[in-house]
Amino acid sequence: MRLHPGRWKRASGVVVTAACVAGLSLTSARADVADFYRGKTINIVIGYSVGGGYDVFARLLALHLGRHVPGNPKVVPQNMPGAGSRKAGMYLYEVAPRDGTTIGTIGRNEPIAPLIEPGVKFDGTKFSWIGSIADDNSICLAWHNARVKTWQELQSKELTVAALATGDNTVTVPVMLRNLFGAKVILVKGYPGTNDMFLALERGEVEGACGVSWRPIMTQRRDWITGKKINVLVQVALERDPSLPDTPMITDFVRDHDQLKTLSLLIATQAMARPFLSPPGIPDDRKQALREAFDRTMQDPQFLADANKAALYVHPMSGAQIDALLKDIYATPKDLIERAAKAIQE
Numbered sequence: 489m490r491l492h493p494g495r496w497k498r499a500s501g502v503v504v505t506a507a508c509v510a511g512l513s514l515t516s517a518r519a520d521v522a523d524f525y526r527g528k529t530i531n532i533v534i535g536y537s538v539g540g541g542y543d544v545f546a547r548l549l550a551l552h553l554g555r556h557v558p559g560n561p562k563v564v565p566q567n568m569p570g571a572g573s574r575k576a577g578m579y580l581y582e583v584a585p586r587d588g589t590t591i592g593t594i595g596r597n598e599p600i601a602p603l604i605e606p607g608v609k610f611d612g613t614k615f616s617w618i619g620s621i622a623d624d625n626s627i628c629l630a631w632h633n634a635r636v637k638t639w640q641e642l643q644s645k646e647l648t649v650a651a652l653a654t655g656d657n658t659v660t661v662p663v664m665l666r667n668l669f670g671a672k673v674i675l676v677k678g679y680p681g682t683n684d685m686f687l688a689l690e691r692g693e694v695e696g697a698c699g700v701s702w703r704p705i706m707t708q709r710r711d712w713i714t715g716k717k718i719n720v721l722v723q724v725a726l727e728r729d730p731s732l733p734d735t736p737m738i739t740d741f742v743r744d745h746d747q748l749k750t751l752s753l754l755i756a757t758q759a760m761a762r763p764f765l766s767p768p769g770i771p772d773d774r775k776q777a778l779r780e781a782f783d784r785t786m787q788d789p790q791f792l793a794d795a796n797k798a799a800l801y802v803h804p805m806s807g808a809q810i811d812a813l814l815k816d817i818y819a820t821p822k823d824l825i826e827r828a829a830k831a832i833q834e
Contacts, residue, residue, distance in 0.1 A: 518558055518777075520773065521558045521559065521773050521774055521777045522558035522559040523559065524559065524587075524588070524774065525557055525558055525559030525560070525561040525588075525774075525777075526559035526560070526561070527559075527561070528559070528561045528562075528589055529561060529562045529563070529564055529589065530553070530554065530557070530561050530562070530563045530564070530588075530589055530590070530591060531563075531564055531565075531566055531589065531590050531591075532546050532549065532550050532563060532564065532565045532566065532591055532592060532593065532764075533566055533568050533576050533579060533580060533584070533590060533591070533592035533593075534546045534565055534566065534567045534568065534569075534576065534592070534593055535568060535569065535570075535572075535573025535574075535575065535576030535577060535592065535593060535594040535595065535598075536567070536569050536573055536595075536652075536680065536681040536682070537567060537569040537680040537681030537683060537684060538567055538681070538683070539681065539683030540681040540682040540683040540684075540704075541682060541701055541703075541704040541708075541762070542573070542593050542594075542595075542681075542762065543565075543567065543681065543683075544704070544708070544798070544800065545593070545621050545622070545762045545800065546565050546593045546764075547565050548621075548791070548794060548795060548798065548800065549563075549621065549764065549782075549785065549791075550563040550564065550565045551563075551791075551794065552785050552788055552790060552791040552794070553781055553782065553785050555785075555788070556780070556781035556782075556784040556785050556788070557777060557778065557781040558777055558781075561589075568592075569680040569681055570653075570680070571653045571654075571655070572595055572598075572652040572653035572654065572655050572656025572658070572659065573593075573594040573595040573598055573652075573656065574594075574595075574598060574601070574653070574655055576592055576593075576594055577592075577594040577595075577598045577610070578610065579592075580592045580594070580615070580765065580766070580767050581610045581614075581615070581767065581768065582610075584766075584767045585767070586767045586768070586769050586770050587770060587771070587774070588766065588770045588771060588774030588775065588777075588778060590766060590767065591618055591764055591765065591766045591778065592764070592765060592766075593762065593763060593764050593765075594763065594765070595655070595656050595657055596657060596757045596758060596760055596761050596762075596763060597655060597656065597657050597660050597757055598612070598655065599612030599613075599615070599757060599760075599763075599814055599817075600612055600753075600756075600757060600814070600817055600818075601655045603817070603818065603820070603825050603828075603829075604754075604825060604828050604829040604832060605654070605655055605829070605832075606829075608655070612814055612818070613811070613814050613815060613818055614768040614769075615765040615766070615767070615768055616765060616766035616767065616768060616769075616770050616775045616778075616807075617763065617764075617765050617807040617810040617811055617814075618764040618765055618766060618778050618779055618782045618807050619763075619764055619779065619782040619783065619786070619804060619805060619806050619807045619810065620759075620760040620761065620762050620763040620764065620804060620805040620810060621762040621764075621786070621800075621802055621803075621804055622703070622761055622762045622800075622801050622802055622803045622804065623758055623759045623760070623761050623803055623805070624701040624702065624703050624704075624758060624761035624762070624801070625701070625702050625703075625723050625724070625725035625727075625728075625729045625732075625758065626657060626661050626698075626699050626700065626701060626702070626723075626724040626725060626755065626758060627698075627700060627701075627702045627705075627720050627721075627722065627723055627724065627732075627735070628642070628649075628661070628662070628665065628671075628673075628696065628697070628698035628699070628720075628721045628722050628724065629696055629697055629698075629700070629705075629718045629719065629720050629721060630642075630647055630695055630696040630718065630719045630721055631689055631692075631695055631696060631717065631718060631719075632716060632717050632718060632719065634647060634695040634696060634719075635647075635695075636695070636696070636719075636721070637719050638719070638721060639721045639722040639736050639741075642665075642671045642672060642673070642721055642722075643669075643670050643671065643672065644672065645672060646672045646673075646674055647671075647672065647673050647674070647695050647696045648673075648674045648676055648694050648695045648696070649662055649673050649674065649675060649676065649694060649695065649696045649697050649698050650676055650679055650685035650686075650688050650689060650693070650694040650696075650697050651675045651676060651677045651678075651679065651685070651697075651698075651699075652677065652678075652679055652680070652681070652682075652685070653677060653678070654677075654834070656699070657699040657700075658682070658685065658697065658698065658699040658700060659675060659677060659699070659832075659834070660699060660754065660832050661698050661699030661724050661755075662675060662698035662699060663675070663831075663832050663833070663834050664724075664751070664754055664831050664832055665698060665722075665724070665738070667830070667831050667832070667833070668747060668750065668751065668831050669738070669741055671698075673696075673698060675834070676688075676693070676694050682697075682700055682701075682704075685697055685700070686709065696721075698724075699724070701761060702720070702723070702729055702731075702732065703729075703800075703801040704800075705718075706731065706799070707798070707799035707800060707801075708799075720732060720735045721735075721736075722735065722736050722737070722738050723735050723736070723737050723738065724738045724755060725737065725738070725755065725758060726739060726752060726755065738751065739751070746827065749824055749827075750824065750827045750828050750831055753817070753820060753824060753825070753828045754828050754831065754832065756813070756817055757813070757817075759805060759813060760805050760810050760813065763810065764782065766778060775807075778807075779806065779807040779808070782804075782806075782807065783804070783806060786802065786804040
């Protein structure tokens with residue numbers, strides 16, 4: 489239908505007016521967020537001890553995030569180790585202020601713990617997810633003087649591995665390898681962070697570790713590789729890390745489709761290996777501001793230069809993508825969830 493010129497003028501005026509109102513509303517919202525954050529401090533709660541991968545990534549983010557949050561608040565990292573980061577996760581879920589002044593980083597498996605662990609009382613989809621700095625493959629490794637040198641030998645020889653706490657990747661992965669694939673791993677739990685685990689490995693307290701991330705070892709423990717101090721037994725991932733071309737994939741040893749589906753569920757959150765989140769129910773405008781600030785930080789030349797200098801791998805996932813991933817996981821059929829829960833029973 490052809491619009492009369494006079495009517496078009498009036499209609500276009502309405503459109504222009506609506507656009508102006510929307511623009512003013514957006515500008516006002518940004519100003520409100522800036523007013524809130526100006527002069528304030530954002531605390532980053534780190535669920536692990538100092539020196540591990542999660543700690544290093546959080547401290548790097550803390551150096552740069554504030555420049556991209558409206559109002560330019562100060563950002564301060566705080567360690568809260570305990571129970572494989574569950575202490576920090578429950579603090580964020582139940583105790584931390586819900587005003588956008590607290591974010592945190594917890595273990596990649598924690599968001600799905602309520603599905604596969606009895607007695608875990610939170611909903612991972614309720615957190616305000618900000619984003620993840622990188623994905624990462626988990627590996628199982630043995631110290632050079634351990635009796636176990638290969639994945640095949642782990643089927644017949646015992647390997648004592650360091651671990652954090654129930655629910656953490658360093659427990660879930662070796663228990664899964666034992667229950668699904670017959671790996672003869674013996675867990676020594678209770679370390680507050682991976683840095684503590686690695687020191688224990690170097691001191692000879694344990695013989696190996698499973699469920700640890702490969703990329704930080706490449707950078708923070710480069711001497712382990714150049715000095716041939718470790719043997720990487722298997723990659724516990726769905727896609728091969730190109731820097732480990734000769735290390736077998738756990739998928740090479742899957743027996744059937746059901747086992748593959750169980751494995752895939754248990755390691756799905758490796759895609760969000762370095763996640764950051766805020767408590768449930770923070771104001772939407774502040775949640776959006778934190779997400780946008782995170783996304784801009786991931787593209788910030790200064791941030792990327794510092795990450796490169798520290799040899800840290802950056803491959804981000806947005807908060808919205810984390811929401812979608814967890815929504816998909818939480819929709820998993822009950823029978824598959826039950827199989828996965830059984831696969832990580834210690």
